Amino acid sequence: MSFVLNVVIIATGGTVRLTGSGLGCTDWPVCTPGSLVPTEELGIHGIIEFANRTISGPLLIAALLVLFYSWRSRQHRRDLFTISTVVLALVVLQALVGAFVVWMHLNANLVGFHYLVSLVIVCITAAYLVRMYEAPGPRSLAVPRAFAIFTHVTTLFMAITIFVGVLTTGAGPHSGDANIQRDGFDATLLSHIHAWPGYISLALVVVLVVWSAVARLRPARWAIALLVTLLVQIVVGVY
Structure with a gap:
């Protein structure tokens, strides 16, 4: 689920960029200084941008659940525990970078870094899926x-x-x-x-x-x- 959600947030992030909805919500973590969610004046751009940032919640929950699962089996699958810890840290980092992207009005370098972090998370979660189906112990x-x-x-x-x-x-x-x-x-x-x-x-x-x-x-x-x-x-x- 963590892998799927990270793929989805890349797709929705691309939608935000291509539809010109990057500042559909002008603040973070609220949408506007006076509202948590998009107001009618923000139109479709506010809805698109808010939908993208809303995925961060399920992402964090999924990362925590995977970490909990990995923690229970950490004695014989320390590799999975390490990977899930890194994923959780990167999900938190991703959310913080997203906040700065809004606060700094879509700074191009920050937007690029925002995407790269998501891509790294996808790669790491994919590695977790592969390792999850492998037998524990030394790898050859x-x-x-x-x-x-x-x-x-x-x-x-x-x-x-x-x-x-x-x-x-x-x-x-x-x-x-x-x-x-x-x-x-x-x-x-x-x-x-x-x-x-x-x-x-x-x-x-x-x-x-x-x-x-x-x-x-x-x-x-x-x-x-x-x-x-x-x-x-x-x-x-x-x-």
Whole structure:
């Protein structure tokens, strides 16, 4: 549930930005200085922004429940307890960053950091799900070491692509509010720079797919899923 909610809040956060609802609520934790919830004058933008921040409550509850579950089994699954503790800390951090995003009127760097924290939480909760179904105890490589190293290199280039993509978005027109000043970078130049590690990532993922298929490795289906997702992302990015 924690994983799903963090994916959802990224989607709703994107909706906030693309609909220009970033300051639909002008204060935090209340929507306006005189109201906890959106008022009629705020219109649809207030509803969209408030709906996004409302997800933080279930997120926190889910993180606490996972931590409690992991705490009960911490004697033989210390890894799960550690991961759930990190997730809870990041959820709290995410809420605080969201507050500063509003207080500082959609500062582009803060908005980008806000997104990156959510993405890190998604990655960590995904790792929790994978480990939850594994047997406790020392872990051994399920793939050749060379394949594992190559996967880490691919992850690095994908992380670079995402980071430059955040900078590109920060320089672009969709700030979350039409009246907000962007970060001052050249969006056209950044879009080209953003594409370079993207092309490299695509090539590396293709190699992962072929390698895992030829060697009949366990991650073969996940590699194909990653390639499909990356292709969809490229189409969306170009569009």
